[in-house]
Amino acid sequence: MELPLHVLIISSLIKILIVVHVLLIGVMAMILAERKVSGWIQDRHGPNRVGPWGILQPIADGIKFFLKEDLIPDHVDKPIYVLAPAILLVPALIICAVVPFGSSITVAGYEIPLQIADINIGILYVLAITSLGVYGVVLGAWASNNKYSLLGGLRSSAQMISYELTLGLAIIGVLMLSGSLSLREIAIAQGANIWNWNFLIHLPAFLAFTTAAFAETNRLPFDLAEAEQELVAGYHTEYSSMKFAMYFMAEYMNMIVGSAVAVTLFLGGWHLFGLENLGGPFWSGVISIAIFSAKTALFLFVFIWVRWTLPRFRYDQLMNLGWKFLLPVALTSIVVTAIVWIGTQSKLLVGVCNVVAASVVVAIVASTLAMRREPEQIERQEPSFMKGSSSGRT
Numbered sequence: 254m255e256l257p258l259h260v261l262i263i264s265s266l267i268k269i270l271i272v273v274h275v276l277l278i279g280v281m282a283m284i285l286a287e288r289k290v291s292g293w294i295q296d297r298h299g300p301n302r303v304g305p306w307g308i309l310q311p312i313a314d315g316i317k318f319f320l321k322e323d324l325i326p327d328h329v330d331k332p333i334y335v336l337a338p339a340i341l342l343v344p345a346l347i348i349c350a351v352v353p354f355g356s357s358i359t360v361a362g363y364e365i366p367l368q369i370a371d372i373n374i375g376i377l378y379v380l381a382i383t384s385l386g387v388y389g390v391v392l393g394a395w396a397s398n399n400k401y402s403l404l405g406g407l408r409s410s411a412q413m414i415s416y417e418l419t420l421g422l423a424i425i426g427v428l429m430l431s432g433s434l435s436l437r438e439i440a441i442a443q444g445a446n447i448w449n450w451n452f453l454i455h456l457p458a459f460l461a462f463t464t465a466a467f468a469e470t471n472r473l474p475f476d477l478a479e480a481e482q483e484l485v486a487g488y489h490t491e492y493s494s495m496k497f498a499m500y501f502m503a504e505y506m507n508m509i510v511g512s513a514v515a516v517t518l519f520l521g522g523w524h525l526f527g528l529e530n531l532g533g534p535f536w537s538g539v540i541s542i543a544i545f546s547a548k549t550a551l552f553l554f555v556f557i558w559v560r561w562t563l564p565r566f567r568y569d570q571l572m573n574l575g576w577k578f579l580l581p582v583a584l585t586s587i588v589v590t591a592i593v594w595i596g597t598q599s600k601l602l603v604g605v606c607n608v609v610a611a612s613v614v615v616a617i618v619a620s621t622l623a624m625r626r627e628p629e630q631i632e633r634q635e636p637s638f639m640k641g642s643s644s645g646r647t
């Protein structure tokens with residue numbers, strides 16, 4: 254049954270306010286979690302001075318950015334320079350419009366879906382808006398009129414465009430099995446049975462999607478756009494105060510949104526062994542939100558864990574991984590899923606064949622690259638003092 258117009262408007266406004274505030278609070282929580290988890294991984298204390306257990310550290314950081322002097326260099330293209338951070342921040346906010354963060358909740362007799370807008374091409378909307386994020390980085394780099402900023406922006410554009418192909422292709426198999434482009438329908442198709450979750454059926458595609466999501470957010474080991482050792486912070490070198498902070502807010506927002514999309518596509522959405530159906534119409538909706546939030550938090554933990562575990566790739570390694578490994582794996586997943594699913598209608602067989610085919614492709618690519626690589630010949634020359642001593646002995 255369709256909701257009355259006034260109920261639809263009021264519920265949509267409430268959901269928009271909740272989602273925006275949750276994202277902003279989530280950014281603060283991620284800043285604290287990043288420091289706490291990194292401290293735990295490196296066996297040291299994280300923030301522990303501002304507030305109990307350091308939980309007020311993100312607020313102190315925000316106050317620091319607000320109070321810093323907002324410097325705008327004379328040589329920049331001012332309109333684009335000012336607009337660029339917002340261009341990077343806005344896509345992360347509007348992608349949330351189509352992400353279902355729960356099943357539905359019943360209030361005053363009305364069943365309200367826990368999603369701002371359920372459009373039948375939701376995944377296309379996500380991919381289209383995601384591709385706009387690169388403009389914030391490139392325009393900020395170009396408007397800065399700085400060679401290091403420009404180099405960082407060019408690196409970022411090449412990186413993000415390359416990995417967007419893998420990001421889009423990795424979900425084709427998911428769309429085949431769910432038969433819909435709606436994120437809500439994709440989540441519902443996975444159901445409460447964990448064996449229907451797409452990360453098991455499309456494991457290689459899930460790993461490729463996750464790797465591409467790291468590259469899209471410019472996180473280590475894919476932060477070649479920044480690369481402080483080479484580029485003096487890269488595309489945001491000339492930014493200060495809140496404009497500088499907006500770039501990092503966008504990074505954390507993209508992490509949250511990317512994790513939410515990954516949970517919806519591959520990890521069953523709000524489903525978890527039927528727990529989302531416990532309680533009445535109201536509490537089942539609350540439980541579904543809690544399940545979805547817990548899965549998203551787990552994915553965000555992986556983001557932080559990988560950052561503080563793996564070193565940065567070289568740029569050639571970055572491109573080789575995207576074009577020569579992830580892209581063939583994503584394409585193979587599409588072909589195998591189509592053939593096996595049409596022929597057998599067995600999700601188990603699709604999952605097994607995907608793993609086998611991806612392993613074969615990776616092995617072929619790795620062996621081909623190893624055969625083409627020429628061994629480096631290093632000439633070992635003896636120091637002059639050793640030559641002299643040798644001739645003296647003879």
